[in-house]
Amino acid sequence: MQQRVNQAETKTATLWQWINNTFHRFGSPKYFYDLTGKLLPWCWAGVLLVLIPGLIWGLAFAPPDYYQGNSYRIIFIHVPAAGIAMMGYAVMAFAGIVTLVWRMKMADVIAKVVAPIGASFTFLCLVTGAIWGRPTWGTWWEWDARLTSMLILFFLYVSVMALRAAIEHPDVAARATAVLSIVGIVNLPIIRYSVNWWNTLHQPSSIRLTGSSLAPEMLYPLLACIVGFYFLFAVLVMLSARNEVLLREYRSAWVKKWLKP
Amino acid sequence: MTIKRASLPPLLEAASLPPLSQGFGALLRRDLLLASRQRSDLIYPVFFFFMVVSLFPLGIGPDGKLLAKTAPGILWIAALLSTLLATDSLFRQDYDDGTLEILLSSPQSSFVFVTAKVLAHWLVASLPLLLFAPLIAVMLHLDGRGIGILLASLALGTPILSLISAIGASLTVGLRRGSMLVALIALPLYVPVLIFAVGAVETATLGGSVAGHIGYLAAMLVLAVTLAPFAIAAGLAISVKA
Amino acid sequence: MPAPLQQAPLLQASQLYCERDERVLFARLDFTLHSGELVQVEGPNGAGKTTLMRSLTGLNQYFEGEVRWRGYSLAQDTTAFHAETLALGHHSGIKLPLTPTENLRWIAAARGISLHDLDARIAFSLDAVGLSGFEHQPAHTLSAGQKRRITLARLFLEPATLWVLDEPFSAIDKAGVAALEGLLGDHIQRGGAALVVTHHDLRLARPHHRLLLGQGRRGEWQWQEAVAA
Numbered sequence: 104m105q106q107r108v109n110q111a112e113t114k115t116a117t118l119w120q121w122i123n124n125t126f127h128r129f130g131s132p133k134y135f136y137d138l139t140g141k142l143l144p145w146c147w148a149g150v151l152l153v154l155i156p157g158l159i160w161g162l163a164f165a166p167p168d169y170y171q172g173n174s175y176r177i178i179f180i181h182v183p184a185a186g187i188a189m190m191g192y193a194v195m196a197f198a199g200i201v202t203l204v205w206r207m208k209m210a211d212v213i214a215k216v217v218a219p220i221g222a223s224f225t226f227l228c229l230v231t232g233a234i235w236g237r238p239t240w241g242t243w244w245e246w247d248a249r250l251t252s253m254l255i256l257f258f259l260y261v262s263v264m265a266l267r268a269a270i271e272h273p274d275v276a277a278r279a280t281a282v283l284s285i286v287g288i289v290n291l292p293i294i295r296y297s298v299n300w301w302n303t304l305h306q307p308s309s310i311r312l313t314g315s316s317l318a319p320e321m322l323y324p325l326l327a328c329i330v331g332f333y334f335l336f337a338v339l340v341m342l343s344a345r346n347e348v349l350l351r352e353y354r355s356a357w358v359k360k361w362l363k364p
Numbered sequence: 365m366t367i368k369r370a371s372l373p374p375l376l377e378a379a380s381l382p383p384l385s386q387g388f389g390a391l392l393r394r395d396l397l398l399a400s401r402q403r404s405d406l407i408y409p410v411f412f413f414f415m416v417v418s419l420f421p422l423g424i425g426p427d428g429k430l431l432a433k434t435a436p437g438i439l440w441i442a443a444l445l446s447t448l449l450a451t452d453s454l455f456r457q458d459y460d461d462g463t464l465e466i467l468l469s470s471p472q473s474s475f476v477f478v479t480a481k482v483l484a485h486w487l488v489a490s491l492p493l494l495l496f497a498p499l500i501a502v503m504l505h506l507d508g509r510g511i512g513i514l515l516a517s518l519a520l521g522t523p524i525l526s527l528i529s530a531i532g533a534s535l536t537v538g539l540r541r542g543s544m545l546v547a548l549i550a551l552p553l554y555v556p557v558l559i560f561a562v563g564a565v566e567t568a569t570l571g572g573s574v575a576g577h578i579g580y581l582a583a584m585l586v587l588a589v590t591l592a593p594f595a596i597a598a599g600l601a602i603s604v605k606a
Numbered sequence: 607m608p609a610p611l612q613q614a615p616l617l618q619a620s621q622l623y624c625e626r627d628e629r630v631l632f633a634r635l636d637f638t639l640h641s642g643e644l645v646q647v648e649g650p651n652g653a654g655k656t657t658l659m660r661s662l663t664g665l666n667q668y669f670e671g672e673v674r675w676r677g678y679s680l681a682q683d684t685t686a687f688h689a690e691t692l693a694l695g696h697h698s699g700i701k702l703p704l705t706p707t708e709n710l711r712w713i714a715a716a717r718g719i720s721l722h723d724l725d726a727r728i729a730f731s732l733d734a735v736g737l738s739g740f741e742h743q744p745a746h747t748l749s750a751g752q753k754r755r756i757t758l759a760r761l762f763l764e765p766a767t768l769w770v771l772d773e774p775f776s777a778i779d780k781a782g783v784a785a786l787e788g789l790l791g792d793h794i795q796r797g798g799a800a801l802v803v804t805h806h807d808l809r810l811a812r813p814h815h816r817l818l819l820g821q822g823r824r825g826e827w828q829w830q831e832a833v834a835a
Contacts, residue, residue: 266536367786387718394704472718
């Protein structure tokens with residue numbers, strides 16, 4: 104009996120140790136650099152084999168929409184970009200929590216590089232939304248609920264980047280932007296809800312960019328584009344995170360070795 | 365007159381913590397006392413509010429119907445800018461003169477101090493706004509029911525705005541380019557308050573029920589009062605302890 | 607020598623390391639401070655004296671190493687430490703529109719000092735630093751030395767075991783400096799401890815320690831013993 108309890112204890116201890124070790128390894132810049140080096144080719148493969156075929160399929164071969172004709176094809180960029188825009192902010196806020204609670208260096212590298220990438224996808228989503236608005240609503244900008252929410256998300260990204268740029272001390276910048284992105288993620292659902300509510304109050308119904316049901320011939324390329332955009336996001340984040348790691352660790356032995364093999 | 369070698373107080377053996385209300389009350393009293401010595405803090409936000417509102421008829425024309433229709437939005441945007449401008453230096457003086465160092469190395473929780481500071485600031489900068497808002501609303505042809513709801517929405521909404529901009533102020537207090545940054549940080553977060561508050565006033569002028577709007581504002585106030593002080597205290601610790 | 611309050615030293619710093627702008631301020635810094643001891647911290651400008659004081663009192667979180675108060679790590683809990691420590695830095699926390707009494711009143715309350723007969727104790731403290739007669743004048747009407755003495759009045763007001771004083775002699779006249787030195791002696795005599803940053807040659811009635819920072823490019827430091835004057 105005693106032995107079994109001991110065994111169980113050792114098992115939990117090893118599991119805990121394993122979690123701790125993995126966590127600490129992720130926190131090590133060198134481990135991160137090596138790991139992303141191995142992951143990058145796979146993500147590139149995802150971009151080449153999923154995103155590019157998906158885009159070609161969606162933009163060139165999917166059938167035109169009954170109501171909107173060919174202009175609907177912009178959803179193959181707009182919808183995935185919107186998903187990345189929101190996920191990017193969530194990643195940044197989660198990295199902020201890790202920075203504040205566990206003081207892990209790598210989390211701030213991720214938070215720092217995700218901000219401009221997420222903001223770019225948000226901008227892409229806004230621009231494609233505006234372009235789509237021209238043939239559909241007849242204006243370059245319509246205060247549609249989703250577009251307005253995206254615009255405010257874009258502002259939130261801008262404020263986080265502005266705060267980081269203003270603070271010289273990198274550790275202070277890391278923690279301050281972490282607090283701000285957590286405040287932002289708490290507020291995002293409230294902002295989205297209030298904007299939807301405001302929109303229904305002022306413009307009862309309008310044509311939506313994404314209908315309730317898409318035909319399978321349109322849905323499959325859209326799914327491919329969504330998955331492909333995630334691969335693209337992963338590639339971009341890893342590339343810039345690897346750059347950032349080298350910049351921050353340029354004094355360490357492994358970077359010097361890497362620079363002069 | 366110089367320093368005497370007078371007797372020092374006996375050393376504290378075991379620290380017994382005073383009630384939290386002690387630090388809260390002391391800081392609240394101090395900030396109100398300071399405001400009473402620097403009365404300009406009380407009237408500047410009101411004048412700013414007044415001036416911004418006056419710019420709108422000059423900008424969009426004096427048409428009474430148009431003004432009455434846009435009054436809720438104009439009044440709220442002016443109140444929002446006034447709160448933003450008043451709050452961006454909320455911690456600046458306390459940072460420069462070392463008050464924040466005393467507060468952050470006190471055995472008491474900084475949560476309490478932060479709440480006291482924001483409350484004092486709201487009493488000084490936003491309460492006068494509430495007193496003058498009806499007069500200024502009349503100039504925009506807002507009707508009686510609209511004015512009543514405007515006051516209610518300001519009473520519930522401006523504390524949320526103060527708490528939000530205090531987060532921005534706490535994160536930027538050590539920076540030279542602070543005030544523009546506070547605006548960039550706070551303005552997107554103001555959106556829900558603006559929407560529900562303006563919605564309430566508009567609905568009131570149209571004769572609808574505003575219980576829902578006011579309920580949302582009250583819920584957001586509760587949320588802000590409970591959560592924002594944590595973010596403000598964390599922001600101050602990050603800015604000062606560097 | 608008064609008996610220490612407990613077995614553990616009051617303050618124990620181990621393996622402190624801090625760098626600023628890629629310059630090492632101090633490295634592998636170890637020292638202990640027992641009740642009844644005083645450490646004078648010295649070093650050239652920019653050697654990291656103030657940074658060390660701020661690190662020890664929790665106002666700088668960007669350093670490595672461990673600080674313990676009465677045996678308990680400050681990384682775990684700082685409440686007892688803050689309750690027993692009086693730190694006077696470069697900034698005073700004095701509000702110029704308020705009178706010395708009003709200033710001390712809020713500082714005492716914020717520091718968690720019992721409000722029992724507070725006003726009498728404030729009056730006593732202000733008298734001790736030679737500010738009687740100025741208790742109810744706004745601080746902006748006082749001279750630099752007088753403003754400095756409002757801050758020093760806290761030494762008489764707060765019953766703190768550890769004093770952390772950063773340049774306490776600035777803007778203080780000769781007689782005041784002598785009195786302060788006497789007070790430092792009284793404080794360690796009663797079982798207190800002190801960390802004092804100053805270039806002034808401290809003349810104390812008891813021996814004390816000197817910590818010299820900035821003794822090399824890699825954060826070297828020296829520990830010396832100073833004899834009683």
